Amino acid sequence: MSEVNAEEVNARFxxxxxxxxxxxxxxxxxxxxxxxLNAPLWKKRAEIIAKIxxxxxLVFEQAPPExxxxxxxxxxxxxxxxLQTFEVSRFEIEDPKGSPRSVSIKFGFGDNxxxxxxxxxxxxxxxxxxxxxxxxxxxxxxxxxKGKDLTGGLTDAAYELAQxxxxxxxxxxxxxxxxxxxxxPEYNALAKKxxxxxxxxxxxxxxxxxVSSYRWISAEESEQAEKExxxxxxxxxxxxxLDEDAxxxxxxxxxxxTEVFPQGxxxxxxxxxxxxxxxxxxYKHSHEADDEELSDIDVSxxxxxxxxxxxxxxxxxxxxxxxxxxxxSPPPKKQRKA
Amino acid sequence: MSEVNAEEVNARFxxxxxxxxxxxxxxxxxxxxxxxLNAPLWKKRAEIIAKIxxxxxLVFEQAPPExxxxxxxxxxxxxxxxLQTFEVSRFEIEDPKGSPRSVSIKFGFGDNxxxxxxxxxxxxxxxxxxxxxxxxxxxxxxxxxKGKDLTGGLTDAAYELAQxxxxxxxxxxxxxxxxxxxxxPEYNALAKKxxxxxxxxxxxxxxxxxVSSYRWISAEESEQAEKExxxxxxxxxxxxxLDEDAxxxxxxxxxxxTEVFPQGxxxxxxxxxxxxxxxxxxYKHSHEADDEELSDIDVSxxxxxxxxxxxxxxxxxxxxxxxxxxxxSPPPKKQRKA
Numbered sequence: 001m002s003e004v005n006a007e008e009v010n011a012r013f014x015x016x017x018x019x020x021x022x023x024x025x026x027x028x029x030x031x032x033x034x035x036x037l038n039a040p041l042w043k044k045r046a047e048i049i050a051k052i053x054x055x056x057x058l059v060f061e062q063a064p065p066e067x068x069x070x071x072x073x074x075x076x077x078x079x080x081x082x083l084q085t086f087e088v089s090r091f092e093i094e095d096p097k098g099s100p101r102s103v104s105i106k107f108g109f110g111d112n113x114x115x116x117x118x119x120x121x122x123x124x125x126x127x128x129x130x131x132x133x134x135x136x137x138x139x140x141x142x143x144x145x146k147g148k149d150l151t152g153g154l155t156d157a158a159y160e161l162a163q164x165x166x167x168x169x170x171x172x173x174x175x176x177x178x179x180x181x182x183x184x185p186e187y188n189a190l191a192k193k194x195x196x197x198x199x200x201x202x203x204x205x206x207x208x209x210x211v212s213s214y215r216w217i218s219a220e221e222s223e224q225a226e227k228e229x230x231x232x233x234x235x236x237x238x239x240x241x242l243d244e245d246a247x248x249x250x251x252x253x254x255x256x257x258t259e260v261f262p263q264g265x266x267x268x269x270x271x272x273x274x275x276x277x278x279x280x281x282x283y284k285h286s287h288e289a290d291d292e293e294l295s296d297i298d299v300s301x302x303x304x305x306x307x308x309x310x311x312x313x314x315x316x317x318x319x320x321x322x323x324x325x326x327x328x329s330p331p332p333k334k335q336r337k338a
Numbered sequence: 339m340s341e342v343n344a345e346e347v348n349a350r351f352x353x354x355x356x357x358x359x360x361x362x363x364x365x366x367x368x369x370x371x372x373x374x375l376n377a378p379l380w381k382k383r384a385e386i387i388a389k390i391x392x393x394x395x396l397v398f399e400q401a402p403p404e405x406x407x408x409x410x411x412x413x414x415x416x417x418x419x420x421l422q423t424f425e426v427s428r429f430e431i432e433d434p435k436g437s438p439r440s441v442s443i444k445f446g447f448g449d450n451x452x453x454x455x456x457x458x459x460x461x462x463x464x465x466x467x468x469x470x471x472x473x474x475x476x477x478x479x480x481x482x483x484k485g486k487d488l489t490g491g492l493t494d495a496a497y498e499l500a501q502x503x504x505x506x507x508x509x510x511x512x513x514x515x516x517x518x519x520x521x522x523p524e525y526n527a528l529a530k531k532x533x534x535x536x537x538x539x540x541x542x543x544x545x546x547x548x549v550s551s552y553r554w555i556s557a558e559e560s561e562q563a564e565k566e567x568x569x570x571x572x573x574x575x576x577x578x579x580l581d582e583d584a585x586x587x588x589x590x591x592x593x594x595x596t597e598v599f600p601q602g603x604x605x606x607x608x609x610x611x612x613x614x615x616x617x618x619x620x621y622k623h624s625h626e627a628d629d630e631e632l633s634d635i636d637v638s639x640x641x642x643x644x645x646x647x648x649x650x651x652x653x654x655x656x657x658x659x660x661x662x663x664x665x666x667s668p669p670p671k672k673q674r675k676a
Contacts, residue, residue, distance in 0.1 A: 008389070015386045019379060020618050026375045033371055037364045041357060048353045051346070280358050 014236050021233055031100040035090050038277075045280070046087075055283060056086045059275065062282040067270045070263070074150055075204040082112035088276040091123065097223065101126035103135070103272045114150065116143045122208055124268045127222035128229070132214045135265040138162055140208040150203040154260045157193050158209030161186040161258055165216075182254065191257045202261070210264025215255035352574050359571055369438040373428050376615070383618070384425075393621060394424045397613065400620040405608045408601070412488055413542040420450035426614040429461065435561065439464035441473070441610045452488065454481045460546055462606045465560035466567070470552045473603040476500055478546040488541040492598045495531050496547030499524040499596055503554075520592065529595045540599070548602025553593035 049055045057079045063071065071079075085108030092098025106121040120142060124135040139158035142149075149156070164186040181187055232242050256262060275282065387393045395417045401409065409417075423446030430436025444459040458480060462473040477496035480487075487494070502524040519525055570580050594600060613620065 012386055012390045016383075016618050016621070019383055019386065022379055022382075023376070023615075023618070026372075026379065029375065030368065030372050034364075034368050037367065038361070041360055041364065044360075045354075045357055048350055048357065052350045277361075280354050280361070283354070 018233065018236055028100055031090070032093060035093055035100065046085075049279075050085075052283075054080075056279075057083050058286040059086075059279045059282040062285040063275060064270070067267065067275065070202075070207070070267060071204045072150075072201060078109075078112070078114055078150070078205075082110040082114075084108045084110050086276075086279075088272045092125070097219075099126035101135070103268060105268060105271050113145060114148045115145060120208060122210075122268075124265065125219070125222075127217040127219070128225045129214070129217050129221060130225055130228070132217075134212070134214060135268055136212040136214075136217050137210050137264065137268070139211065139260075142205060142208055151206040151209070151260075152193070152197060152203075154190075154193055154197060154203075154206045155209040157186070157190040158211070158258070158260045161190045162211070182257075187258055190260070194258065194260060207261045207264050207267050209260040210267075211259060212255070213259070213262055213265050356571065356574055366438055369428070370431060373431055373438065384423075387617075390621075392418075394617075395421050396624040397424075397617045397620045400623040401613060402608070405605065405613065408540075408545070408605060409542045410488075410539060416447075416450070416452055416488070416543075420448040420452075422446045422448050424614075424617075426610045430463070435557075437464035439473070441606060443606060443609050451483060452486045453483060458546060460548075460606075462603065463557070463560075465555040465557070466563045467552070467555050467559060468563055468566070470555075472550070472552060473606055474550040474552075474555050475548050475602065475606070477549065477598075480543060480546055489544040489547070489598075490531070490535060490541075492528075492531055492535060492541075492544045493547040495524070495528040496549070496596070496598045499528045500549070520595075525596060528598070532596065532598060545599045545602050545605055547598040548605075549597060550593070551597070551600055551603050 060071065060079050060083070061076070085106075087104075087106040087108075089104045089106075090100050090102065091104045092102040093100045102123070102125045104121060104123045106119060108119050109115075109117065120140060122137060122140050124137045126134070127136050128134075139155065139162045141159045142151075142155045144150075144156075161181075161184065164184045165181050168181055168184065235242055261267070398409065398417050398421070399414070423444075425442075425444040425446075427442045427444075428438050428440065429442045430440040431438045440461070440463045442459060442461045444457060446457050447453075447455065458478060460475060460478050462475045464472070465474050466472075477493065477500045479497045480489075480493045482488075482494075499519075499522065502522045503519050506519055506522065573580055599605070
């Protein structure tokens with residue numbers, strides 16, 4: 001290097017921006033490749049799992065601390081009582097306008113005392129604004145039974161506000177800039193509920209009300225931001241200067257007044273990129289835990305969730321533990337994450 | 339499911355073990371694919387970075403907390419003073435007996451007051467024993483200048499013990515079981531040093547002395563364990579029962595008496611799977627940090643590390659910050675990890 005000056009460092013910075021977009025292309029290709037290679041294995045896994053009672057309950061019980069910290073004892077009880085299936089899919093992977101980073105997370109439940117839903121699905125769309133990129137979602141309605149809402153009305157209030165916001169956007173002909181949603185009664189209702197709730201005991205189920213750790217971004221806004229990014233990148237490649245950015249008013253802070261679960265996108269990432277791919281590992285851990293220490297959830301006194309053999313009271317931990325021992329299958333291993 | 343019994347759960351457990359090995363094959367294929375797609379981009383990045391002063395210092399400054407917690411202020415000062423290059427490579431990726439998970443992490447340094455080494459490389463081998471799998475390493479000798487050893491002799495003591503262990507293994511004709519390394523004077527010297535050192539102020543450079551979070555595993559032992567795993571898997575696929583495992587005496591606990599950096603493998607993973615692929619992102623964060631808050635390292639009063647332009651005193655944070663602003667390149671984005 002002959003001399004260091006701002007012009008040169010600046011030029012390097014632009015080269016790095018172009019390179020970053022090439023890394024992103026590779027990353028996208030790898031997600032697609034991973035999805036197509038793993039898809040048949042996930043299918044096979046689901047078939048085996050369907051024959052293992054409480055598989056996903058045991059996996060959630062072994063969730064890493066980053067995730068487990070968000071699961072209250074009362075949430076665990078729901079999983080023990082009635083969680084039957086769990087599924088992650090990249091629902092936009094074939095969609096040229098969508099992103100392979102968008103993800104759907106689906107829970108299947110048996111009959112239970114908490115809600116009437118048999119399936120609760122939460123979708124996350126990978127979207128960008130002028131100065132943010134990440135996962136956004138829409139609040140999902142959970143049909144809680146009377147007096148059984150573990151979130152104290154948070155999911156309902158988040159859902160109501162989202163509906164009201166949609167109407168408002170429609171009324172203003174999609175002109176997002178003109179909408180002032182903080183004047184909505186649903187806004188104040190939710191903001192008040194959040195203020196009153198204590199984060200320490202927030203139910204995991206409040207996660208279904210999550211919108212964004214930034215703010216909601218529509219498909220249209222995201223597409224526009226994508227176009228601008230592409231245009232800027234082309235300019236950089238041709239060696240042209242970009243227009244100065246005007247400082248945008250950032251409404252992120254305000255938006256968080258009505259976010260019921262600020263780390264909702266982190267949870268989505270943990271579920272889809274750790275719990276889902278490593279489910280067998282966590283399931284095996286539950287046997288190690290059985291050998292070495294008492295589980296923090298005692299599932300032996302829980303009603304049998306399988307309808308066909310309701311006569312037998314089953315200690316599922318004892319059973320699978322014994323299964324492993326009598327099989328003499330290879331001892332569980334500490335696996336490094338890929 | 340008609341009925342739940344131990345035999346059935348047991349059979350499912352074996353099916354899952356077979357499936358797990360198929361997932362592992364896919365994972366290995368994806369690591370190879372990732373490496374071949376990214377290699378040309380890493381090369382291009384290195385060429386750009388070579389022209390950016392303090393690039394890696396700024397990246398390390400923005401390291402995520404999981405990593406940053408292990409970097410003491412005195413370690414940061416070394417990086418600011420003389421870190422010039424940083425390189426991660428999968429050195430066994432073409433080796434049929436090796437693993438694409440094995441990783442080499444190489445630091446390049448300019449002339450400095452701390453040590454005479456121009457390059458310090460730490461290799462991690464992905465190996466397995468009968469009941470563990472993960473990264474192991476050998477202590478690396480750092481040639482500290484007099485009175486400048488940031489680890490208080492830990493890297494030297496770890497290196498000496500490793501050398502003594504090698505001699506011992508050779509003397510016992512490679513019969514690992516017969517070696518009793520706790521009788522070595524080097525063993526006691528290191529165990530004592532570790533007992534005396536305070537973990538809270540442990541230098542990052544002690545990481546170069548890391549061996550294993552379990553215990554050392556030789557290439558031969560790993561190969562043997564791999565063979566047994568493969569044989570067991572074949573048995574399972576043919577529907578045969580496996581032999582009962584004898585309960586092994588586990589020498590992991592003892593071994594940790596002489597481990598200078600118990601989380602060394604986690605650091606290797608953070609460096610190779612986060613800092614290395616996301617370096618541009620962290621570099622850009624250093625500009626955001628420059629805009630928004632004061633850095634915890636003040637590099638403006640540090641001697642210019644570039645030898646060719648020693649006349650100019652350079653405030654590198656100011657410079658690159660300005661570079662970004664005057665370029666009008668797209669604003670930095672919060673990027674979700676892949």
